Amino acid sequence: MKITHCKLSKKVQKRLLEFFVLEVTARSAADLLGIHPNSAALFYHKIRLVIECHLALEAN
Numbered sequence: 001m002k003i004t005h006c007k008l009s010k011k012v013q014k015r016l017l018e019f020f021v022l023e024v025t026a027r028s029a030a031d032l033l034g035i036h037p038n039s040a041a042l043f044y045h046k047i048r049l050v051i052e053c054h055l056a057l058e059a060n
Contacts, residue, residue, distance in 0.1 A: 003046045
């Protein structure tokens with residue numbers, strides 16, 4: 001599973017992923033990147049779904 005549909009640019013996606021790994025909140029990351037907080041929260045949610053899917057596949 002991967003994130004297939006996202007209106008954010010690849011550069012912003014990479015920066016959000018870096019902030020996710022550094023445990024920065026979605027709202028703070030959105031403020032730093034100048035994007036809407038809901039967009040960052042949705043992207044964080046999608047990252048969590050991808051992680052969950054990979055962990056489930058690994059467990060089987």
